[in-house]
Amino acid sequence: MIQPLLDKILAQTYTQTDALNRLHALKNLLVAELFGRGKSSDRQTAPVSLGKDFYKHFNRNNVYNLFDTLEEKIREIKPLVIFLPFELPEEGMAALGQRMRRLFGKNFLAEIKLDPNLLAGAALVWDGVYKDYSLREKIEDNRERIIKTLREGMKR
Amino acid sequence: MMDTQEVGFVKSARDFLVYLDGMPTIRINDTVQNDQGVRGLVSALLSDRIEVLLLDEGQVTPGQMFHRLGHSLNIPVGQFLLGRTVNPLGVPIDGKGPLAKAKADQNSQLDKPVPSIGSRKFINKQLTTGITLVDTLIPLGCGQRELVLGDARSGKTDFLINVIVNQKANGVICVYASIGKPVAELRGLLDTLRSNGALPYTIVVAASSTDIAPLIFLTPQAAFSIAEYFQGKGRDVLVILDDMGIHAKIYREISLLGGKAPGRESYPGDIFYQHSHLLERAGNFNEAAGGGSITALPVIELGLSDFTTFIPTNLMSMTDGHFLFRSALYNQGRRPAIDIPLSVSRVGQQTQNRIQNLLANRIKQVLAGAAQLETVSRFSFELPFETQQILRQREALEELTKQPPNTFLSPEIQTALLALPFTKFAQDKDREFVKNAKDILVDALSSDPQLSKITKEVFKLKSEQELIDQLDAASDKLTILTGKISQPASQQPSPQPPLPPQSPQTPLSKPEEEK
CATH class of the missing domain: 2.40.30.20 (Elongation Factor Tu (Ef-tu); domain 3)
Known part of the structure; x- marks a missing residue:
């Protein structure tokens, strides 16, 4: 029962932060409905992509347990941390996410972090290992050559 | 790439x-x-x-x-550290600029494995502190670990500074670890060491009370890492850890914050290990391990004179003896304020010269005997001659073992000085005389031709009685030298007043019989 729910939540969510935020919003919505005064006005703005069947799985007895389990599952997924020198727009994130899911699996998650010092390119962290593919790293590697070339250019 | x-x-x-x-x-x-x-x-x-x-x-x-x-984690070590004050990460904090590191110098790990038994050798060399009471009665050996514990304001830090200052002539390198002390106290310590010319052979590793807790926790480890560098070069090193009580409290704070289960007095279960594996880095090492020695003096301040609490008893069990300082003795003017009967050195006696050893045993017998007789003497008007002698000897010894701060007496002079109370010269001399004559006696034992000859060859003698006999032979000289010191009449030991003549006992007069 958990996996189908998880699949639905992660269907259009590509980062771990977004997945957790989405889960917490859903939890607040359902708790308010189940323990509050009937269907809330938020239901109208609830994500329709989840489908009407999604909410049938939840009742007063299992709502907290289910959400705790779902949160645990999401946290167990190791995200690929991507450092970018710019903020990725939503469409770009979606395109990147879909590409990653095709390559690495349907519930693959990323984590996007902003680091303008990279200048261009990206740096990746996976399973505690950091790999730098940025322009900054390239410049550092070729530092001596660049300085030498600039000096020669200035002499001319 | x-x-x-x-x-x-x-x-x-x-x-x-x-x-x-x-x-x-x-x-x-x-x-x-x-x-x-x-x-x-x-x-x-x-x-x-x-x-x-x-x-x-x-x-x-x-x-x-x-x-x-x-x-x-490591710390840069080298000769450049001498005279400098650094934090546990090797960053200088004395305002004298960056460390002058040479290329050949190295970094030493803070937490190193303890040297094995095979790298150590027997402790047979005395660490001379220049303090009569310590060098004679509670001697230290190079490579020993001796706990310094006592009440607040009992003179522990003054004693330690005295020991550091007196290492000038011994070639011993001193590493002082100031663990979580206030900045003002550290400043005072540095000024005292500088004014006494002790900084050139001293390294201070300090983390003040305002520093972050892990940094304070690492201070003794850094001190030992620096000490091991010099020990590996064949030098004798003295490490002072002031104080381990604060170190234990900091470790407790770190452990409780980390969620470790609290044990006795809320200390974590491995507090004993933290201190023991630190103190085991001290010792006397063989040539294969670099030679040299590390003598450790961990310090702990007692609360309400109670040394039976957790941390002091832990430290006592992992050291080779302890000096117990009492604030009551300090307030009486005793310096150092060490309680001799309750202090012990388990290793130091094997480093002492035979004469020092024999004399120390004799002195301890006198002190023990005087302690037993003291109670009796308060209640008796007339004491036997032998009892008076023992009490007078005890008083003389107490005066002779008092030492002003930052003074150094060589072991030869100490031995000759402490043999004086057993001579005929000192038989009728009281405490006040000894107090006034002490400086003259010390000067005479080092510079007078007749007395200095005895002093120089004191360790060649076979027994302490020989020394006492030689001093007896020179008693005339001693009397002449101290002749100007006369005991005031009011303070002279007054002769016992004669008993009143006994009158025949007259029976109580009976009431007149009723006629």
Whole structure:
């Protein structure tokens, strides 16, 4: 029962932060409905992509347990941390996410972090290992050559 | 070339304790650093996260990235440290500029494995402190660990500074670890060492009370790492850890914050190990291990004179003896204020010269005997001659073992001086005379031709009685030298007044019989 729910939540969510935020919003919505005064006005703005069947799985007895389990599952997924020198727009994130899911699996998650010092390119962290593919790293590697070339250019 | 390194992200942060994930091959005692330059020390590896103690002040927030530095925590060591004050990370804090590191100098790990039995040798050389009471009665050996414990304001720090200052002539390098002390106290210590010319052979490793807790915790380890460098060069090193009570409290704070289960007095279960594996780095080492020795003087301040609490008893069990300082003795003017009957040196006697040993045993017998007789003497008007003699000897010895701060007496002069109370010269001399004559006697024993000859050859004698006999033969000279010191009439031991003549007992007059 958990996996189908998880699949639905992660269907259009590509980062771990977004997945957790989405889960917490859903939890607040359902708790308010189940323990509050009937269907809330938020239901109208609830994500329709989840489908009407999604909410049938939840009742007063299992709502907290289910959400705790779902949160645990999401946290167990190791995200690929991507450092970018710019903020990725939503469409770009979606395109990147879909590409990653095709390559690495349907519930693959990323984590996007902003680091303008990279200048261009990206740096990746996976399973505690950091790999730098940025322009900054390239410049550092070729530092001596660049300085030498600039000096020669200035002499001319 | 692509830069590849291990990184971890902050999952949670609590004051100086941070938990990271990632870094799959990290080990305990490895160091990490974030982009703001805040360094940390890996202290525990849990199933799903890494516990890191921060070593620098800085704001750490969840999600921040730490990268692995690739080495364990170390400190630069070399001759350039002499005369400098550094923190446990080797950063100079004395305002004299950066350390003058040479290329050949090295970095030493802070937490090193303890040297094995095979690298040690028998402790047979005395560490001369220049303090009569210590060198004669509670001697220290090079490589010994002797606990210094006592009440607040009982003169422990003055004593330690005295010991450091007196190492000038011995060629011993001193490393003083100031653990969590106030900055003002550290400043005072440095000024005292500088004014006494002790800084050139002293290194101060200090973390003040305002520093972050993990830094304070690492102070004694840094001190030992520096000491081991000089010991490896064949030098004798004296390490003073002031004080281990604060160290234990800091470790308790770190452990409780990290969620470790509290044990006795809320200290963590491994507090004994933390101190014992530190003190085991002291010792006397053979040539294969570099020669040299590390003598450790850990200090602990007692609360309400109670030395039966957890940490003091732990430290007593892992050291080779202890000096017990009493504030009551300090207030009476005794310097150093060491309680001799309750202090012990388990290793020092094997380093002493035979004469010193025999004399020390004799002195201890007198002190023990006087302690027993003291109670009786308060209630008796007339004491036997032998009892008076013992009490007078005890008084003389107490005066002779008092020593002003920052004074040095060589072992030869100490031995000759402490043999004086057993001579005929001192038989009828009281405490006040000894107090006034002490400086003259010390001067005479070192410079007078007849007396200095005895002093110079004192360690060639076969027994302490020989020394006493030689001093007896020179008693005329002693009398002449101290002739100007006359005991005031009111303070002269007055002769016992004669008993009144006994009158025949007259019976009580009977009441007149009633007629």
